[in-house]
Amino acid sequence: MSNLRKTYEGGRVVAVDNISLEIKDGEFFTFLGPSGCGKTTTLRIIAGFEYPDEGSVYLGNEDVTFKKPYERNTAMVFQNYALWPHMTVYENVAYGLKVRKVGEAEQKRRVREILELVKLSGMEDRYPSQLSGGQQQRVALARALVVQPSVLLLDEPLSNLDAKLRLEMREEIKKIQRGLKITTIYVTHDQEEAMSISDRVAVMNFGKIVQIGTPEELYFAPKELFVATFFGKPNILDGIYKGEGIVEIAKGIELGVTVLSQAGLKEGDKVKVVVRPEHIAIRGRKQAESAKVWKIRGKVTMRMFAGATQELKISIEGNDGLYVYISAPSDLPIQAGEDLEIEIPSSRALAFSLK
Amino acid sequence: MSSAVFRRLRFELDRLLLLQIFFPLTYLIIFMVLPILTILLSARNYSLSLLFQPMYFNLHPTGSIYTLNKFENTIFLQFTGPSFGVILNSIIIAAIVTASASLLGIVVAFILARYKFRLKMLLRIMAIVPLLMSPFINAYVVKKLIGPGFGYNTLSWVLSHLTGMDLRISFGGIAGVILTQIITFYPIVYLNVFSSMMNIDPSLEEQAENLGSKGFKLFRTVTFPLSLPGLIAGAALVFIFSLEDVGAPIIFGIRDVLSYQIYNYFQGVRVNIASPETGALALTMLLISLTVFVLIRRQTSLRQYAMVSKGGRWVPRERRLGLKGKVAVYFVVFPLVILTMLPQIGVFLLAFSERWGSDPLPSGFTIINFIELVEIKGVFRGILNSLLYSTVAVGIIVFLGLSASYVVARLKVRGISLLDYLTTMPLAIPGLIFAFGYFYFFHRYFPNTALDPLYNPALPLILVYSIRRLPFTSRSVFAGLQQTHISLEESSLNLGASRIRTLSYIVIPLIALNIASGAMITFVYCMGETSASITLGGLGGDVSSPNHKGPITMVMLDLITSGRLAGVNLAAALGVLLMCIQIAVIVIITMIFKQSYAFIGV
Numbered sequence: 001m002s003n004l005r006k007t008y009e010g011g012r013v014v015a016v017d018n019i020s021l022e023i024k025d026g027e028f029f030t031f032l033g034p035s036g037c038g039k040t041t042t043l044r045i046i047a048g049f050e051y052p053d054e055g056s057v058y059l060g061n062e063d064v065t066f067k068k069p070y071e072r073n074t075a076m077v078f079q080n081y082a083l084w085p086h087m088t089v090y091e092n093v094a095y096g097l098k099v100r101k102v103g104e105a106e107q108k109r110r111v112r113e114i115l116e117l118v119k120l121s122g123m124e125d126r127y128p129s130q131l132s133g134g135q136q137q138r139v140a141l142a143r144a145l146v147v148q149p150s151v152l153l154l155d156e157p158l159s160n161l162d163a164k165l166r167l168e169m170r171e172e173i174k175k176i177q178r179g180l181k182i183t184t185i186y187v188t189h190d191q192e193e194a195m196s197i198s199d200r201v202a203v204m205n206f207g208k209i210v211q212i213g214t215p216e217e218l219y220f221a222p223k224e225l226f227v228a229t230f231f232g233k234p235n236i237l238d239g240i241y242k243g244e245g246i247v248e249i250a251k252g253i254e255l256g257v258t259v260l261s262q263a264g265l266k267e268g269d270k271v272k273v274v275v276r277p278e279h280i281a282i283r284g285r286k287q288a289e290s291a292k293v294w295k296i297r298g299k300v301t302m303r304m305f306a307g308a309t310q311e312l313k314i315s316i317e318g319n320d321g322l323y324v325y326i327s328a329p330s331d332l333p334i335q336a337g338e339d340l341e342i343e344i345p346s347s348r349a350l351a352f353s354l355k
Numbered sequence: 356m357s358s359a360v361f362r363r364l365r366f367e368l369d370r371l372l373l374l375q376i377f378f379p380l381t382y383l384i385i386f387m388v389l390p391i392l393t394i395l396l397s398a399r400n401y402s403l404s405l406l407f408q409p410m411y412f413n414l415h416p417t418g419s420i421y422t423l424n425k426f427e428n429t430i431f432l433q434f435t436g437p438s439f440g441v442i443l444n445s446i447i448i449a450a451i452v453t454a455s456a457s458l459l460g461i462v463v464a465f466i467l468a469r470y471k472f473r474l475k476m477l478l479r480i481m482a483i484v485p486l487l488m489s490p491f492i493n494a495y496v497v498k499k500l501i502g503p504g505f506g507y508n509t510l511s512w513v514l515s516h517l518t519g520m521d522l523r524i525s526f527g528g529i530a531g532v533i534l535t536q537i538i539t540f541y542p543i544v545y546l547n548v549f550s551s552m553m554n555i556d557p558s559l560e561e562q563a564e565n566l567g568s569k570g571f572k573l574f575r576t577v578t579f580p581l582s583l584p585g586l587i588a589g590a591a592l593v594f595i596f597s598l599e600d601v602g603a604p605i606i607f608g609i610r611d612v613l614s615y616q617i618y619n620y621f622q623g624v625r626v627n628i629a630s631p632e633t634g635a636l637a638l639t640m641l642l643i644s645l646t647v648f649v650l651i652r653r654q655t656s657l658r659q660y661a662m663v664s665k666g667g668r669w670v671p672r673e674r675r676l677g678l679k680g681k682v683a684v685y686f687v688v689f690p691l692v693i694l695t696m697l698p699q700i701g702v703f704l705l706a707f708s709e710r711w712g713s714d715p716l717p718s719g720f721t722i723i724n725f726i727e728l729v730e731i732k733g734v735f736r737g738i739l740n741s742l743l744y745s746t747v748a749v750g751i752i753v754f755l756g757l758s759a760s761y762v763v764a765r766l767k768v769r770g771i772s773l774l775d776y777l778t779t780m781p782l783a784i785p786g787l788i789f790a791f792g793y794f795y796f797f798h799r800y801f802p803n804t805a806l807d808p809l810y811n812p813a814l815p816l817i818l819v820y821s822i823r824r825l826p827f828t829s830r831s832v833f834a835g836l837q838q839t840h841i842s843l844e845e846s847s848l849n850l851g852a853s854r855i856r857t858l859s860y861i862v863i864p865l866i867a868l869n870i871a872s873g874a875m876i877t878f879v880y881c882m883g884e885t886s887a888s889i890t891l892g893g894l895g896g897d898v899s900s901p902n903h904k905g906p907i908t909m910v911m912l913d914l915i916t917s918g919r920l921a922g923v924n925l926a927a928a929l930g931v932l933l934m935c936i937q938i939a940v941i942v943i944i945t946m947i948f949k950q951s952y953a954f955i956g957v
Contacts, residue, residue: 143846
């Protein structure tokens with residue numbers, strides 16, 4: 001895709017703003033972002049339901065920007081599955097083959113194979129209304145896969161499933177994609193889903209791509225505050241940059257930080273420091289992962305049990321309204337009201353300029 | 356810029372879509388816009404001051420509202436109503452009818468939408484009976500019931516039996532027309548307001564109650580304002596229907612209204628005595644109805660009111676009636692609604708009776724009237740004609756409606772709303788205007804061709820039907836498309852299917868029920884079409900000729916007005932036939948298709 005741009009309402013709303021990227025053959029690529037960030041619009045441009053105001057879409061070396069949806073070999077799984085209620089599972093899946101004038105015997109064979117792959121053998125004669133949500137999802141996937149598309153497009157396919165089924169299907173999709181080595185473009189607003197399933201992720205906001213990278217890169221080395229705050233529930237502390245990797249987050253309280261953004265920081269700059277709750281240690285009880293830590297005294301003002309972990313709200317000593325959250329193993333004996341010392345590794349405290 | 360527009364069009368359109376846009380557009384322009392434009396353009400032929408002559412516009416009315424006479428022990432109380440000239444009369448009648456029908460419609464709608472009581476289902480059914488079409492003959496029955504006559508009308512007969520006084524009350528002239536129209540048209544308001552009220556989110560009313568509002572205050576501040584769109588649409592339709600109604604004026608002998616004047620023009624055409632000023636009157640009627648149409652399009656969209664739609668989405672809020680409420684419902688509303696059913700009941704009685712002369716009730720049971728429908732060649736010809744015209748018209752309408760609604764529902768290209776506007780507009784244009792416009796346009800520019808109504812009205816009638824009844828199908832199809840998620844089509848295109856394949860394998864099967872029910876309602880309303888049928892249809896001979904071109908409704912009018920022996924009984928039998936077709940369609944749509952039937956009237 002090169003320089004894609006799409007506006008609505010006569011240019012007043014920019015849905016997709018100058019997007020250029022290349023997706024490799026066989027790659028599992030995900031567009032991730034909050035609702036309204038332009039990810040679905042991008043996918044619909046790739047499928048041919050929309051056309052860009054500027055820029056081009058290529059499949060291989062072919063420019064398909066103005067090709068009709070039915071002239072490009074993409075296959076999409078819709079958020080609501082879009083199964084035709086008046087057709088059986090078999091008819092739904094075979095539809096694309098019929099359109100492509102595949103012979104009757106070949107049709108039967110391929111539909112059987114693909115239904116086996118998605119574990120729906122024996123359901124051929126059911127109607128979509130007789131299937132559970134997960135099964136409908138599998139039919140939609142089978143219908144897209146059976147035509148052997150050059151690109152598989154998935155538009156938030158798991159958002160209508162319950163939490164348990166979502167995990168199951170996520171794994172399933174990943175497995176099938178690996179097996180068939182099919183280029184896949186996935187759209188979701190769920191950061192955990194995106195990270196667990198993708199080879200690469202493009203984080204989008206306001207129609208722009210903020211950062212492209214592997215899930216690890218995005219998590220550990222975000223280039224922008226938006227990306228850093230989009231994953232997980234990090235602490236965000238306001239502060240002033242003092243130079244040489246030091247930020248003052250409150251009067252007399254300093255923190256060693258890492259600066260990843262290319263812009264760099266000057267002394268006196270206002271910054272936001274992002275620290276993930278799981279990276280904060282507690283002196284004597286929870287070991288920090290790096291030796292270079294900054295110590296701050298505080299008081300546990302709230303403790304929330306969350307099963308595998310416990311969330312602790314720590315008020316920083318002498319500073320009303322300044323607090324951080326820590327995620328600790330739930331078996332660690334800590335009581336609300338306790339005074340303790342927290343340790344923040346400077347490698348995990350990421351500072352971003354506010355400019 | 357222009358290249359961007361071109362690129363956009365090239366992307367959005369393909370051959371099928373172009374056909375779907377240009378077929379309906381061309382059709383509507385040739386068979387609706389042009390004939391109506393000729394009426395507008397003909398305005399320069401008249402001096403408009405003509406319209407302010409006392410015959411048309413008279414602020415010093417002649418006649419009085421009622422007259423009271425007494426001869427010995429007999430009291431004669433006759434309501435007639437003063438005449439303000441053709442144009443003012445039409446407007447005054449329409450205004451009074453609209454106001455009264457709205458009041459009655461709101462009361463019935465509110466009671467049915469918000470209260471629970473015994474026999475509620477019965478009341479619901481009874482309330483739509485007046486909409487069953489039995490053109491002309493229902494007005495004839497009203498006249499028998501309350502109109503002037505030599506002996507007792509039914510009302511006076513009942514009253515004298517109840518009171519023992521010899522009291523003869525009659526409603527004639529304009530008063531008769533007004534009463535007939537209120538009875539016939541109030542269900543249009545009722546149905547629209549009812550569906551509005553059923554669509555109000557119950558939590559909105561509950562919130563108001565929660566804040567302490569109740570009773571009439573709740574109705575006035577929340578329920579009523581929220582059902583206003585239904586009221587406006589319903590009232591506007593009643594106004595237009597009243598304006599163009601020609602049945603009641605003919606039966607009650609009121610010539611000083613626009614509709615009768617235009618009808619009369621066609622009576623004169625065959626013998627070349629048609630008054631040329633009629634063009635100015637048609638123009639006036641057109642302008643009045645267009646004004647109403649534009650006003651309500653601004654307020655609300657007609658589209659939702661002319662369709663078969665899924666009913667209320669919520670569990671409706673229903674309360675039990677208190678004692679006062681029960682008294683009001685069983686002793687006021689029920690009798691009132693039964694009164695409005697009397698014309699239809701009367702038509703049934705008349706169809707199965709030998710005579711209903713100057714007696715208060717018909718007498719002599721017979722089924723000879725139904726046998727004669729087939730045996731009298733001119734009558735049977737009318738039935739065949741109607742079946743033929745309606746079938747062909749429905750075929751065209753399904754094609755037009757499917758194309759236009761699809762484009763309007765799915766295509767996001769600027770200017771496409773014009774097509775939406777054009778397909779809804781026939782609801783607001785009086786049939787008489789179509790008739791007049793067709794005669795003007797096609798007789799003048801295509802004389803002695805199949806399009807010339809004077810040469811042969813068959814084709815023009817089919818064309819008028821196909822335009823006038825288009826909204827019934829197009830709205831039903833539109834509703835179906837709105838309930839069908841666009842991704843069902845996109846997934847087909849995405850899998851490589853062409854547009855035409857997607858349309859025939861995905862879209863049409865998915866909205867088949869909407870198409871079918873739309874087509875059935877359309878058929879019924881084609882069969883019952885009156886305005887164009889009695890004007891254009893009358894140009895092709897009358898009942899006495901076995902090969903005339905007129906449809907059922909023209910035959911009914913002929914039978915009533917020609918003074919033929921048992922003519923009214925035959926007309927009633929035809930009315931019963933029409934009502935039976937309509938009842939069958941309602942039953943099929945609501946019982947078998949499980950769709951709610953929102954019809955808007957003749």
